Amino acid sequence: MKICGPKLSLCGLIISVWGIIQLVLMGLFFYINSVALIEDLPIDEEFNSVEEFYTAATSAYNQNAYNCWIAACIYVLTLLLSAQQFYVNSRATAN
Structure with a gap:
């Protein structure tokens, strides 16, 4: 079933690949506790002890x-939909 055209499906493919790469890397950096991302953490400004802050x-x-990894999985679904649409559009223009 054709939902979108060839340009939109190609755009969806490119954006999905970029989103997957970016979110997987960001998830990895969050997982290894990258100091550069500390400003993105939803934590309080003041703590009573260092251990409380670390926790x-x-x-x-x-x-x-x-x-981030959940969002990357959602981008995989978008990638699959865009790839299917790109395939449908390429078959329609070949006939």
């Missing part, structure tokens, strides 16, 4: 990593 930061890093 909150580790939990937030892991949650953000999982969120």
Whole structure:
């Protein structure tokens, strides 16, 4: 079933591939607790102890990593839909 045209399906393919690469890498960097991403963590500004901060930061890093990987999986679905549409459009123009 044709849902979108050839240009839109190609655009969807390119954006999906880029989204997958970016989100998998961001998830990896969150998972290894990259200091560069600390500003993106949803944690409080002040803590009573260093251990409390480390616990909150580790939990937030892991949650953000999982969120990135879930979003990458959604991009895989978008990639599959775009690839199917690209295939349908290429077959329609070949006939």
